[in-house]
Amino acid sequence: MLITKEIEVASEKENFRKIMDQVFPGVWASNIPGRAKNALPVQIRLKEGGQPVRVKQYPLKKEDIEGVGPIIENFLQLGLLRECQSDFNTPILPVKKPDGSYRLVQDLRAVNKVTEDLYPVVANPYTLLTRLTPELTWFTVLDLKDAFFCLPLHEASQKIFAFEWESPKTGRKTQLAWCVLPQGYKNSPTIFGEQLAKDLESWEPPPGEGQLLQYVDDLLIATRTQETCVDWTVSLLNFLGLQGYRVSQKKAQMVRQTVIYLGYEVSAGQRTLGQDRKEAICQTPKPQTVKELRTFLGMTGWCRLWIYNYGLLVKPLYALITEGSRDLQWTKDATRAFNQLKKALMSAPALGLPNVSKPFFLFSHEKQGIALGILAQNLGPYRRAVAYLSKQLDTAAKGWPGCLRAVAAVAINIQEARKFTLGQKMTVLVSHTMSAVLEAKGGHWLSPQRFLKYQAILVEQDDVEIVVTNIVNPTSFLSGSMGEPVIHDCLETIEATYSSCPDLKDTPLEDADTWFTDGSSYVVSGRRHAGYAVTTSREVIESGPLPTNTSAQKAEIMALIRALELAKGKRSTSTRTQGMHSEWFMLMEPSGRKEDC
Template identity: 45%
Template sequence: MGLSGQAKRYYFSYSLSCNWDSVLFSHEFLIVPESPSPLLGRDILSKVHASVFMNMEPSLSLPLVEQNVNPRVWADGKSVGRAQNAIPVVVKLKDPHVFPHKKQYPLKPEVKEGLKPIIENLKEQGLLIPCNSPCNTPILGIKKSNGKWRLVQDLRIINEAVVPLHPVVPNPYTLLSEIPERAKYFSVIDLKDAFYSVPLAEESQFLFAFEDPTQPASQLTWTVLPQGFRDSPHLLGQSLSRDLQNFNSSEAVVLQYVDDILLCAETEEACSRASEDFLNFLAGCGYKASREKAQLCQQSVRYLGLIISEGTRAIGPERIKPILNQPLPMTLRQLRGFLGITGYCRIWIPGYGELARPLYKLIAETQQAQTDKLVWSPETQKAFKVLQTALLQAPALSLPTGSEFNLFVTERKGVALGVLTQPRGPHQQPIAYLSRELDVVACGWPHCLRVIGAAALLAPEALKIINGRNLTVLTSHDVSGILNSKVNIWMTDSRLLKYQSLLLEGPVTKLKVCGNLNPATFLPEKENETPDHDCSQFLTLNYAAREDLKDTPLDNPDMEIFTDGSSFVQDGKRKAGYAVVTAEQVLEAKSLPQETSAQLAELVALTRALELSKGQRVNIYTDSKYAYLTLHAHAAIWKERHFKTATGEPIKHFREIERLLTAIYCPKEVAVMHCKGHSRDGSKIAEGNHLADCQARKAALYETPSLQTPLIWTGPVEQERPQYTEEELERYEKRGAKITDKGWLQSEDGRLIIPENAQWKILKGLHQSFHLGAESTYQMVSRLFEGKNVMKTLKNIIKRCEICQKNNPKTEKLAKSGLQRSGKYPGEDWEIDFTHMPKANGYSCLQVWVDTFTGWIEAFPCRSEQAKEVIKILIHEIIPRFGLPRSLQSDNGSAFKAAVTQGVSKALGIEYHLHCSWRPQSSGKVEKANDIIKRHLRKLTQETQDKWIKVLPIALMRARTTPKKEGLSPFECIYGRPFLRTDIVIDPEALELTNYVTQLSAFQQTLTELREKTPDPASESSRPLFEPGTEVLIKTVGSGGPSLEPLWEGPYQVILSSPTAVKVPGIDSWVHHTRVKRWHPDQN
């Protein structure tokens, strides 16, 4: 009801953090647009402890509660406190025989004058005493904004030399959870020069000596804990904590963080009495507090950079302001500092881990480039700005004052996201926004399982904040159901046990399913919403090899099969075999080649079981976790990746796995179960598995058929009888062939005749014994055998032999090589390379630049092959002397591929072209320049007996004045005149400067036209080498030493192809056609 007498509706604002002089508080303002000026109500006046005086000039006063307080507790700036009960601190060296010392930095006279009164005051109080010490550390003088000076001692070498103590300092977030729920009034007391209140043991004082700037050739040392010593904070905290144990107050709770103390009380009177008692207690213990920083009996106070009020905490303006004013960091140290400041405030920023991820990635890329300078991309700049603005929108979080808490969890892009809340009526009050990045293993899981990993990551963080009280974890996924079912498919037993102990049996009291979470608040969008999918069904349908594949037995199956594979060493030889059995009979048991592993044998056994149960309803039991997981978990991922690893290489046993995933569709219905191996509990499953195991071991002892992988060929006569067609029998009998006792046709000259249906099997066995070429193998075969199209079959076998393909040289016709990229005017395009040199004056390599238009060579000695060296030469040498290049070329060296090199080039608008890896000819011009420079340097160093670095300019002069194929030297192409003076040369004074430049440009244009007329062989056919999807082998890169590894690796699938190179997964750069050949898969 207003002055008009009519009722009107107005609204309150959100709770805002306010600062009135030195008083901090939160307030909800009534918004009345018609009010001519802001009005101070009784509620806000009481919060700031205002006194209203009725006079012509009203003023506001904030009385300080200091009644009955011992005045000795307040620091006067002249004396420091001395803790009466503190135990002298003993500091021990790691090596008692090594005394750290560092020379004093030179100090300016004004610094010495500024430090003199400080040191004199400390000496008068006995904090500094004269000494003669083997240790010494430098001191600095820092000028404050008020014109006074601060004494700073550089104790880094002492911190490294002494035995470190484990820091016992409370977590700020955990500490604030101890604030009572009903606390409304607070006092903050900051101890003044608190480190000086703890004495240093006499035997440890010599460690902290420094040169006295007021008296030459003398030293001073501390008798108390010095500032800058690593262990000073927690040593002080422990000493003060022991004293505070003797302070008892029934009206207030005391919280301590090092030397910052917070008192919490329910009423103003109780807070006042407790503050007076506590200050008197501090005075009795010998401590001194800062009067300027004290905040007594207030409803809102600053503590640890936060604004604490009844039930809430918010970020203080002193923390937000430096973050908002932070310019874009240019070095690693600056960026780490920014992330450190924002990281302290991360619980106020929803999804902090996701927002900051590009910046952490930038740090990793910069470290990999071995530089300190940052190269910002639009994505990282956006992340920096988003983090800055996120703090402006940071809400005031609730203090954890209840007994029941909720943690809402989700996952996005590999980052665990959540919000910790406490219920307040029908609403949830946020306490902290949590975020952490999932580990590499968890990032590869399906989304349902990643949410479980997120819950397991964030729950311990939440429990720290709420100090172990009751916690309920809510997600939009059935966490409990998954953990109790088939999650062991994806997780190791140790990880599963960890998750179950934390989420099902540990401190987390409840797991609940809620609706989908709002991506901005991480709270449910609707109350009591049911999940939109069944997690178990989702995992089964999307990640199993077959949609209806089950991991529980079928009812009334047609068959129950047990499989096992075996691989072991006997008498120095590996034996391998597999078996497929039922409870009553052995369906199949065979030996496998000697190199077969146990995993491969299990895969073969399971594959044969599926193929033997075609059209049946079957239950299959295997004790192989590898084969079981292949069907139930990994199949979909491997199919999607085309059976390639993350590096682009084929997965192990990929052909056998491909056959297994095809065989899974043979049965009408199928359930594949994992059973415990070598169990003899008498159950039907255990007995069936034992039978399969025995039969597999028996089969492994059989001789492996020699035709599969023989090392010495024994011939086909001992194998099964050949099967000839009627046409073959008729044809060869007409030519006088006879049938032997073993069923073979034998010609008149004694050679066996191979039927066409057995040619591949027999000739492949012969080839695998020797791995010879087609002609040599044919000559060997023609002496023993006869048959139709034998030579054609042999060529096909050798063409598809995996061993030969990976070890024989490339026989395919080479594609035509293209012309190298070249500039159209001087300085437009450069080729760059590093070449190693003998170490001289600290330089161990040359950075060589070649102008591709003129052939002009520049070479710069370098101490290392790092990206910063490339950028320094580009910025300080090439651009000032030759202008901004249009493009640069280099090989795939780490200095050239580095993000900082690529980033600087992009920022300057320079196109950067990386050549094919392991193809020096692609960088032919700069490689030739390397050889020319080294040849001249060898001659010059032998002539002059000087180091190469001194004669380098003469070597460059010789290289620049050597004529090229056009009959012109690089010097002439640049300057338009010969290097040597001669009378034939026209006197430059006879020509005007304008005409001289015009003629030089015309000459360079003619040179460009001449080079453009040279045909490019590769451009004659724009057809790519291979179609995308073609499988190829890539020539391996030798280690430089003797090796018997395959010469070719793969196969790889071609992603992109040009007339001269291909791009394959797992290899970053393009691969030149000379290192690529087509892969021909084997066929049975």
């Protein structure tokens, strides 16, 4: 193992020497930032009715001012900043790095609110790697240095990003404005990504099989052979240098069989979560505020494709957020979920890169209102997971029978899986008879629009084949088994669960008291009033007000509920003049959860 590692290191050094001998030296980042030669000055437009924003600079520590001072002076000398007088102003926040140096950060949230939104055409990091085939085994990763600074900002737009600065040397206060596309502006990634993509269209790769992927300013070369990877890397570096871009030599990973790209560890035919990313998340202490918990969930959400049952694991954590309190009140379930999520993250498996030349298999089921799925492809006698899918059902679907919730889950999982399959055939394994449930019972719960949508996804697509099986766990699915025919009868289960109570009669009981119920809701002088009453033909048994937001229909139901509560242990008939109480019983019965799906 040690000898193999030494050979790999020696090979990397030799490849690095070959590349450096052939590359234009100006491509490597230095103190002087690049300038994209074909880029026109970027114009920023305000939203209709947008007004200048003025956010005062908050106090800064002396050490922070002294730390960021040399950076600002250097930017002024390089023409990245200039002095100005502007009716805009937003604060800066010097950020200290682990090595003791500083980063200049500007709080542009106020500017982002008043400037026009651009549709983000940035690649989806989840599906970007679907373009890589298993035959591509050599990789190079290039990171552009200070990428946004390569694009000039139109003179008329520069004052929008002004900030206040007091020189630590002279004590002179002034306003400074960016002459280049600033970091922190909401549209900067989209604007830069489009410009770089436009420039890369004119790059002609050398002969050999390979792929070039771009995510904003991060580039990945993937080729079949080591020699091709060297040639492509040299060609792309020279192209970028001549176009005015600069590449970080420190961050470059050139001609390797395993690289870190977008936080993923990419190798031949598979991707895993980078160890640094996993450790950073798992070292996060238990959040104490809603903001801290949202940050933690945002970090884990990036890794959700690697975590089976992710939606179930985070459900107790999202319940903490919905309580409405700023400071979190941790429950046993939430604490358990927090620890389980970290454990699942550290044991996250490697996922196969989607191979769109081979068919896919999708295992789909629903649990606690969450659509869960595993997208996989055959690897020898087994199946290798490509992605673990997890998404909540909407509020309406959560109230459906279990078999119909399974239909909704399949529709959601198929839509998510198509982001990876790109039209390749997909066999979907489910434990419910999808078409029969949809056709026979869908009309009772689904709107016409939703019914047609599900029908189009499940029935009318050539790339989807539904297979009903008794497989109910991911281990059996990934073992390659197709399972046995399912014995669960969806239609029978729904019929038994949601039929009206057999003991409910539409004729009065003999030798029983007869009670009458009613509820009403009306508006007087702009204020709604609601109430209910339970009576006999001679006296009022009980009456009372209801909350002001109660509708007339709900008031009638509340009256009936109260009558049933008062009649406990008695023999009585409850009636009202409008409608039939049997409808209410039919609606309430499913709350007993009789279905076994």
